[in-house]
Amino acid sequence: MRGLTYTEPGTMKQQFRWRLLLTLVATALVASSVLAQSGHRPLANSSGGVTVGVVAKREDNQTLPITSKDLAVYDNGVEQAIRNFTPDPSPARIVLLVDNSLSIRADVEKLEQAAREFAYEIYEGDKLLIVGYDEQAEIVSDWTDNAKSIEASLKLFRKKGQPHLFDAIRAVVEEAMRPLQGQKRIIVVISDGLDRGSKATFEQTLAELQSENIMVYAVQAVDRTRGAIRRDVPKPKVVIDKLAEGTGGQIFSIDQPSDAAKGICDELRKNRYMLSYVPSSAPFGQARSLLVLGNQGITIRSKSMQQPN
Numbered sequence: 001m002r003g004l005t006y007t008e009p010g011t012m013k014q015q016f017r018w019r020l021l022l023t024l025v026a027t028a029l030v031a032s033s034v035l036a037q038s039g040h041r042p043l044a045n046s047s048g049g050v051t052v053g054v055v056a057k058r059e060d061n062q063t064l065p066i067t068s069k070d071l072a073v074y075d076n077g078v079e080q081a082i083r084n085f086t087p088d089p090s091p092a093r094i095v096l097l098v099d100n101s102l103s104i105r106a107d108v109e110k111l112e113q114a115a116r117e118f119a120y121e122i123y124e125g126d127k128l129l130i131v132g133y134d135e136q137a138e139i140v141s142d143w144t145d146n147a148k149s150i151e152a153s154l155k156l157f158r159k160k161g162q163p164h165l166f167d168a169i170r171a172v173v174e175e176a177m178r179p180l181q182g183q184k185r186i187i188v189v190i191s192d193g194l195d196r197g198s199k200a201t202f203e204q205t206l207a208e209l210q211s212e213n214i215m216v217y218a219v220q221a222v223d224r225t226r227g228a229i230r231r232d233v234p235k236p237k238v239v240i241d242k243l244a245e246g247t248g249g250q251i252f253s254i255d256q257p258s259d260a261a262k263g264i265c266d267e268l269r270k271n272r273y274m275l276s277y278v279p280s281s282a283p284f285g286q287a288r289s290l291l292v293l294g295n296q297g298i299t300i301r302s303k304s305m306q307q308p309n
Contacts, residue, residue, distance in 0.1 A: 004171050004175050056273050072293050074291040093127055096130045105224045290303060
């Protein structure tokens with residue numbers, strides 16, 4: 001699987017791994033210091049505890065706080081004692097992963113608009129990384145909160161090649177997000193969900209996202225396959241549905257990019273919680289189903305599986 005590359009005018013294929021790694025190492029060192037001071041916990045600790053990112057909302061839009069008494073957690077079908085449930089208004093690190101393949105049923109201007117909206121909706125402290133992909137994943141705009149810089153970089157979008165979506169997701173996780181473990185890490189897939197030619201499978205990709213506690217949202221384009229059955233690979237719509245449902249994210253239409261950007265950014269700052277518990281039973285090396293339910297009138301979203309630590 002290829003890693004991320006930089007996209008720059010006149011040098012589209014320049015390798016940048018060394019520069020990315022230096023940047024991410026420095027970012028990770030700073031993040032570790034900040035997280036230690038702010039009390040953030042890792043996703044799992046030596047006592048076997050599990051920490052999960054959760055979105056929780058009251059359906060009537062009331063502002064009453066949601067507490068651990070308002071929900072229940074089931075690990076492998078067994079209800080668990082909740083150790084902690086706290087709001088998480090911390091800044092987000094959001095990767096916009098944009099399908100740049102030739103056959104996507106969205107023109108470059110629509111792709112640009114979908115990405116541009118996020119530049120003006122993110123909250124103070126949030127940062128965006130924009131990655132375009134076809135057969136390889138290329139950084140269009142490095143981590144920044146500078147809206148003008150982001151907007152200028154979007155002119156580098158172009159449509160060519162085949163969509164290696166699963167490889168692109170795994171490259172983003174491994175090279176851009178894993179060094180930021182402990183922070184609020186989000187991927188927004190701007191695509192119809194088609195993968196054609198990745199070495200990674202969908203199952204491997206989803207399991208890695210769940211293992212890393214990364215939530216995936218989708219800004220969904222029209223299915224270019226028109227629902228055709230595909231051998232050995234899920235249909236594009238199924239890919240989008242399972243990425244969102246399996247990680248606790250949500251799906252928006254590419255025809256309403258403003259609603260998508262505002263909805264996602266607002267939710268991450270206002271409705272995000274961290275839930276922790278110690279599983280009463282955790283069979284070694286086995287993935288376990290995870291279900292978080294809210295009382296009547298409360299909507300909860302979280303990942304659907306807890307992968308082996």
